[in-house]
Amino acid sequence: MKIAVPVKFVPDLVEEITIDPSGTALDTTWLRLIINEFDDHAVEQAILLKEKAGGQVSVLAAEAEGVDDFLFASAAKGADQLVKLTGDFSTVNNHALARAFADLLKKGKPDLILTGVQAHNDLDGSVGPLLAENLGMPYVGYVAGITPASDKVIARKEYSGGLVAEIEVKLPAVLGIQAAEKPPRYIAYSKIRQVMGTAKIETSPIAGLDTSGGTSVSRMFQPEVTQRATMLEGSPVDIADKLVGIFKELGVL
Amino acid sequence: MEITLSPLSSSVSKVFINSVYELKDGERIKTCLQCGTCSGVCPFGYFMKFPPGKIIGAIRADIFDQVLKTDTLWMCVSCNACAAFCPSNIPITAALMTRTKEEMLLAGNIPTELQSALENTQRYGNPLGESPRKRSDWTIGIQPEVNLLAKTRQPVDVLWYVGDYASYHLRMQSATKAFAKILNVLGVKFGILGPEEYSDGDSQRLAGERGLFEMMAQKNSQAFRKYKFQEIITTDPHAFNALKNEYPVLGVSYPVRHYTQFLAERLEQIKPLLKKEIKARIAYHDPCYLGRVNGVFDEPRTLLAAIPGVELVEMSHQRLNSLCCGGGGGGMWLDGFQWEKVHTRLSEWRVREAVAAKADILAVACPYEPPRFEDAVKTIQAASQLKIKEIAELLAESMDV
Amino acid sequence: MSQDIFVVIEHLRGQVSDTSYVMLAGARQLSQNFGGNVTAVLLGHEAQGLAGNLAADKVLYVDHAALTDFTSDGYQCVLAELIKEHSPRVVIFGHSSIGMDVASGLSVKLGLPVISSCRNFTTEGKFVSQICGGKIMAEGDIPSPSALITMVPGGYKAELGQSSQPAAVTAVPAPSLEGLRLSVKQYIEPDTSDVDITKEKMLVSVGRGIQNKDNIELANDLAAALGCVVSASRPVVDQGWMPTTRLVGKSGKKVKPKIYLALGISGAPEHVEGMGDSEIIIAVNTDQNAPIFNIAKYGTTTDMFDLIPALIEKAKQSK
Numbered sequence: 001m002k003i004a005v006p007v008k009f010v011p012d013l014v015e016e017i018t019i020d021p022s023g024t025a026l027d028t029t030w031l032r033l034i035i036n037e038f039d040d041h042a043v044e045q046a047i048l049l050k051e052k053a054g055g056q057v058s059v060l061a062a063e064a065e066g067v068d069d070f071l072f073a074s075a076a077k078g079a080d081q082l083v084k085l086t087g088d089f090s091t092v093n094n095h096a097l098a099r100a101f102a103d104l105l106k107k108g109k110p111d112l113i114l115t116g117v118q119a120h121n122d123l124d125g126s127v128g129p130l131l132a133e134n135l136g137m138p139y140v141g142y143v144a145g146i147t148p149a150s151d152k153v154i155a156r157k158e159y160s161g162g163l164v165a166e167i168e169v170k171l172p173a174v175l176g177i178q179a180a181e182k183p184p185r186y187i188a189y190s191k192i193r194q195v196m197g198t199a200k201i202e203t204s205p206i207a208g209l210d211t212s213g214g215t216s217v218s219r220m221f222q223p224e225v226t227q228r229a230t231m232l233e234g235s236p237v238d239i240a241d242k243l244v245g246i247f248k249e250l251g252v253l
Numbered sequence: 254m255e256i257t258l259s260p261l262s263s264s265v266s267k268v269f270i271n272s273v274y275e276l277k278d279g280e281r282i283k284t285c286l287q288c289g290t291c292s293g294v295c296p297f298g299y300f301m302k303f304p305p306g307k308i309i310g311a312i313r314a315d316i317f318d319q320v321l322k323t324d325t326l327w328m329c330v331s332c333n334a335c336a337a338f339c340p341s342n343i344p345i346t347a348a349l350m351t352r353t354k355e356e357m358l359l360a361g362n363i364p365t366e367l368q369s370a371l372e373n374t375q376r377y378g379n380p381l382g383e384s385p386r387k388r389s390d391w392t393i394g395i396q397p398e399v400n401l402l403a404k405t406r407q408p409v410d411v412l413w414y415v416g417d418y419a420s421y422h423l424r425m426q427s428a429t430k431a432f433a434k435i436l437n438v439l440g441v442k443f444g445i446l447g448p449e450e451y452s453d454g455d456s457q458r459l460a461g462e463r464g465l466f467e468m469m470a471q472k473n474s475q476a477f478r479k480y481k482f483q484e485i486i487t488t489d490p491h492a493f494n495a496l497k498n499e500y501p502v503l504g505v506s507y508p509v510r511h512y513t514q515f516l517a518e519r520l521e522q523i524k525p526l527l528k529k530e531i532k533a534r535i536a537y538h539d540p541c542y543l544g545r546v547n548g549v550f551d552e553p554r555t556l557l558a559a560i561p562g563v564e565l566v567e568m569s570h571q572r573l574n575s576l577c578c579g580g581g582g583g584g585m586w587l588d589g590f591q592w593e594k595v596h597t598r599l600s601e602w603r604v605r606e607a608v609a610a611k612a613d614i615l616a617v618a619c620p621y622e623p624p625r626f627e628d629a630v631k632t633i634q635a636a637s638q639l640k641i642k643e644i645a646e647l648l649a650e651s652m653d654v
Numbered sequence: 655m656s657q658d659i660f661v662v663i664e665h666l667r668g669q670v671s672d673t674s675y676v677m678l679a680g681a682r683q684l685s686q687n688f689g690g691n692v693t694a695v696l697l698g699h700e701a702q703g704l705a706g707n708l709a710a711d712k713v714l715y716v717d718h719a720a721l722t723d724f725t726s727d728g729y730q731c732v733l734a735e736l737i738k739e740h741s742p743r744v745v746i747f748g749h750s751s752i753g754m755d756v757a758s759g760l761s762v763k764l765g766l767p768v769i770s771s772c773r774n775f776t777t778e779g780k781f782v783s784q785i786c787g788g789k790i791m792a793e794g795d796i797p798s799p800s801a802l803i804t805m806v807p808g809g810y811k812a813e814l815g816q817s818s819q820p821a822a823v824t825a826v827p828a829p830s831l832e833g834l835r836l837s838v839k840q841y842i843e844p845d846t847s848d849v850d851i852t853k854e855k856m857l858v859s860v861g862r863g864i865q866n867k868d869n870i871e872l873a874n875d876l877a878a879a880l881g882c883v884v885s886a887s888r889p890v891v892d893q894g895w896m897p898t899t900r901l902v903g904k905s906g907k908k909v910k911p912k913i914y915l916a917l918g919i920s921g922a923p924e925h926v927e928g929m930g931d932s933e934i935i936i937a938v939n940t941d942q943n944a945p946i947f948n949i950a951k952y953g954t955t956t957d958m959f960d961l962i963p964a965l966i967e968k969a970k971q972s973k
Contacts, residue, residue, distance in 0.1 A: 011786060013786060013787055013789065017786055017789055017790060019790075026786075026790070041892075094758075095761070095762075098762075117754070118754065120785060120786050120787050121785050121786055122770045122771065122785065123769065123770050123771070123783060123785055123792055124761075124767070124768055124769065124770060125754075125757060125758030125761055125768040125770055125804075126754060126758055126770070128758075129726070129754070129755060129756070129757075129758035129759045130758045130759070130761065130762055132759060133758070133759040133760075133761075133762035133763055134762055138726065138727050138835040138836050139726050139755060139759060140726065140755065140836060141726075141751060141754055141755045142751040142754075142755075154839065156842075157751065158751060159666055159751050159752075160671075160750070160751070160906065160907070160908070160928075161844060161906070161907055161908075162844030162845070162898050162899060162901065162906060162907065163666065163667075163841060163842070163843065163844060164841065164842040164844075165723065165724075165838050165840075165841050165842075166838070166839045166840050166841075166842065167725070167836055167837065167838050167839065168836070168837050168838075168839050169835065169836055170835040170836075173835070176754075176755075179892045182894075183892065183893050183894065212765075212767075213761050213762065213765070213766070213767050213768065214767065215767060215768075215769045215770075215783075215792075215794060215797075216794050216795070216797070217792045217793065217794045218780070218793060218794045218795060219792070219793040219794070220790060220791070220792050220793070221790075221791050221793070222789065222790060222791070223784070223788070223789075223790075223791050223945075223948070227948070228947055228948060228953075229935075229937060229947045229948075229949075229950035229951060229952055229953030230951065230952050230953070231947075231952075231953050231954060231955070232952055232953065232954040232956075233954075235964075236956050236957075236960040236961045236963075236964040236965075237964045237967075237968075239954050239956055239961060239964070240961060240964035240965040240967065240968040240969075241968055242952075243915075243936065243952075243965060243968075244965070244968045244969055244972050246913075246934070246936070246952065247856070247880065247913065247969075248972065250912050250913060250933075250934065251912075252855050252856045252880075252881075252882070252912055252913055253880060253881065253969065253972065
């Protein structure tokens with residue numbers, strides 16, 4: 001089975017996120033990008049499927065700082081093909097990214113496309129379903145388990161409350177991954193370095209970006225703190241004291 | 254324990270042992286007497302399915318692959334006790350335990366907590382997952398301002414390599430600030446790298462991530478090359494070990510000393526400044542990578558003895574056979590994992606020794622120790638009055654800075 | 655071309671989601687800016703009963719056997735036709751496992767913009783979305799002539815979307831639903847052998863701050879001392895440190911205990927969705943900027959690993 005995993009890099013929230021002077025976008029001066037956590041799971045799920053049922057895994061990303069390292073790490077995990085979209089992505093949104101991936105994947109003709117169900121900076125839909133519609137493929141999101149069969153897969157779709165629906169999906173299809181069946185594995189840095197010498201990242205220049213369908217933001221801001229918690233001070237013992245007092249007051253202890 | 258001898262397992266053992274021979278003094282492993290000293294002196298040897306001596310036995314029995322399947326090797330805290338007491342002088346920690354951990358990492362056999370610390374190091378240059386930009390935020394408020402080399406670009410006499418926990422950990426920042434004040438009082442011309450400083454990588458190296466260690470070394474080396482200084486001093490014994498013994502192998506060589514050596518050299522200048530009395534019985538804990546591995550035992554004691562009012566006492570394990578706090582070799586990031594297995598912590602053992610020595614203060618010289626010992630104090634009734642202090646904190650207190 | 659606000663009702667196995675009511679409440683506010691009706695769109699099979707308490711001006715109901723279960727295929731097909739026919743000003747979907755599966759696809763199919771994660775609307779009729787784990791809000795005009803929006807709960811109380819007076823239901827014939835590529839084979843119930851956290855009066859909840867699986871034992875000890883159970887946020891469950899039955903949040907359970915003790919939980923919207931209605935939230939997080947402190951009644955930046963043993967001790971003493 002040919003599996004493609006398009007991934008997206010998003011702002012790393014460990015760093016302080018600030019708004020730029022225009023007040024309509026994030027300040028990119030100190031912004032660092034990190035792989036979208038759900039896409040990391042998508043890569044892991046793809047590799048697990050390959051280990052279970054054989055096949056080929058391609059990982060695709062738009063160029064950005066850190067993307068090369070991620071692609072090599074994917075190769076170290078077992079990905080067979082690494083593709084980097086090159087060009088000017090400064091105005092990219094999910095619609096444009098999905099179209100760029102679609103152009104590439106129309107040629108590659110994968111059987112199954114796995115991508116993270118969402119990313120924390122999504123403002124104009126998510127890449128998965130946008131991509132599916134561009135390719136005319138069906139889409140199932142919030143998938144946390146895949147059983148491959150011949151020309152279809154059974155996807156386990158999660159709903160709130162822990163309910164799961166097992167859905168038969170005719171291939172080719174796009175699945176939005178919520179969680180891989182196992183957490184993303186660790187790759188020793190020496191293995192990644194080794195792969196850097198042997199694996200090759202194919203580059204694919206984009207013609208341009210079609211951002212239509214996206215969202216225009218007139219103001220971006222950090223939420224006002226309307227009502228903040230009463231902070232408890234003191235040593236852990238003091239705080240424990242106060243808490244037990246509260247628990248008793250409310251009749252739970 | 255099930256032993257399955259299969260024709261395949263011999264090559265795993267053979268390939269592994271050959272890789273050990275290639276390490277410095279690795280061939281000494283051939284002279285192992287199977288005397289059991291290493292396993293006996295190992296703080297967790299009683300619990301490991303394969304303590305050091307037994308690993309060598311397993312290799313000789315061609316069942317090394319069995320070792321790779323267990324996770325008890327992650328109980329090893331790289332304290333070097335095994336190597337220090339081996340009658341055949343086999344560098345067990347470096348040539349065997351670390352080498353085995355490297356294999357386990359390659360095979361993906363790694364506890365999750367350690368995985369996060371390693372991934373954080375790779376991504377943020379520190380195992381705590383903190384923003385590299387905030388690495389020198391601890392300097393805020395110190396007057397005169399701490400010299401951030403990237404900002405001032407002045408040549409200095411001393412480059413102070415601060416380290417991960419000293420920079421980011423809330424408890425350690427007070428010790429770090431204390432040392433900055435001491436340097437100021439002594440008029441030392443020093444500078445720090447701040448956000449340009451990366452993890453020394455030594456504990457990660459000992460946990461099996463050689464590649465990651467080399468990357469950290471490379472990044473630090475790039476920073477070192479930018480500035481002019483005479484020597485490096487550090488408050489972190491793990492960084493001290495890395496800079497002194499491991500970085501030169503990679504071509505990164507600078508004179509380096511631990512801060513206790515640096516200060517002991519200036520004892521005559523410091524003595525008159527120690528105005529305040531600290532009336533206490535102080536037990537000094539020899540950190541593994543300062544004492545046992547690098548032979549620095551006296552200077553910390555000299556400094557403590559110089560403080561008026563201090564009565565130095567020794568614990569039952571001291572100097573060469575000092576008890577590891579449990580933080581090394583990845584232990585800092587295996588605490589939950591290790592506790593689950595043995596329901597005890599090395600730090601607790603050590604704190605009990607301090608109590609037995611009737612110490613009021615347990616003095617330390619490594620940034621892993623205060624958080625670990627202070628944690629241990631919380632769970633030991635008898636130690637409720639025991640204070641944990643970095644030597645720098647005690648000196649600063651006595652100097653009244 | 656109309657100024658109506660369409661709300662795509664989400665339901666699963668006979669239950670309308672809370673988010674559906676929140677969407678109706680939001681739509682009601684928005685309808686004041688645009689002047690049109692609030693139209694609930696209900697798709698299903700023999701499901702007209704679900705329209706009973708929807709606070710809408712009217713309900714469009716499409717019945718088809720193929721719509722018995724939600725599939726993005728079936729819903730997208732029907733909704734595309736409805737939207738093309740009625741050209742509503744805004745179509746609101748839930749930012750959920752149902753709504754997110756179809757909104758983006760429809761955006762591409764119909765050439766309409768889609769706005770994600772909308773929490774509420776301003777009095778001028780602008781959308782306000784929350785992104786980056788709740789740390790950033792984005793505001794803007796809702797593009798004309800027509801736009802799709804996925805909404806998260808939190809901006810409006812679900813009660814405002816409920817009505818005791820049923821709206822008029824118009825049955826709309828379904829388009830042909832041949833050639834669907836998705837079919838639901840079966841549902842798997844959540845594991846009932848474990849505790850039901852939705853029934854607990856107090857929960858000790860752990861987030862990423864618990865750091866690793868081995869520390870969960872500490873949380874268990876605390877819960878035992880307090881006479882309650884442990885729940886968790888998604889990162890903890892995704893790592894396999896706690897079973898899914900203990901998951902609180904958008905993809906897990908919604909809980910409303912008297913006390914929700916959040917340990918090492920930052921308070922990202924997806925989690926708050928599952929516990930925001932708790933009577934009293936107490937947050938323990940070393941990051942004083944963690945969003946959880948904005949919804950907590952009490953908070954502390956004490957390290958939870960220092961607090962837990964002390965709390966266990968105090969709880970035992972007070973029994």
